[in-house]
Amino acid sequence: MSSPRAIAEIKRDLEFFVGSKIRLKANRGRNRIIEKEGVLESIYPNLFVIRLNERKVERKVSYTYADVLTETVELFVYDKQDAEIKIASANA
Numbered sequence: 001m002s003s004p005r006a007i008a009e010i011k012r013d014l015e016f017f018v019g020s021k022i023r024l025k026a027n028r029g030r031n032r033i034i035e036k037e038g039v040l041e042s043i044y045p046n047l048f049v050i051r052l053n054e055r056k057v058e059r060k061v062s063y064t065y066a067d068v069l070t071e072t073v074e075l076f077v078y079d080k081q082d083a084e085i086k087i088a089s090a091n092a
Helices: 003-015 065-069
Strands: 021-027 033-043 047-054 057-064 073-078 084-087
Touching: 003 033, 003 065, 021 047, 057 065, 065 073
Parallel strands: none
Antiparallel strands: 021 033, 021 073, 033 047, 047 057, 073 084
8 A cells, every 4th residue: 555655745745835825625525515715834744734714714724634645635726826736636
């Protein structure tokens, strides 16, 4: 199984984008898919944290690298021309 290596690669990919504006697409089950914009705030050994600003309320959500590996969560970063680039993909 190549899962530990893949998770390490996803973590390494995300480390480069800490502090960047990203778009999050998460499958919450039962046909509930959320799409939010926020900032990749921090990276920890087993999870990463995204800061969201929703209707004047700041909140933080966390996901594991396994969520990205299983494609439950997709992350897109904005470049200088505001074009989206998919990051931390299990297939990349």
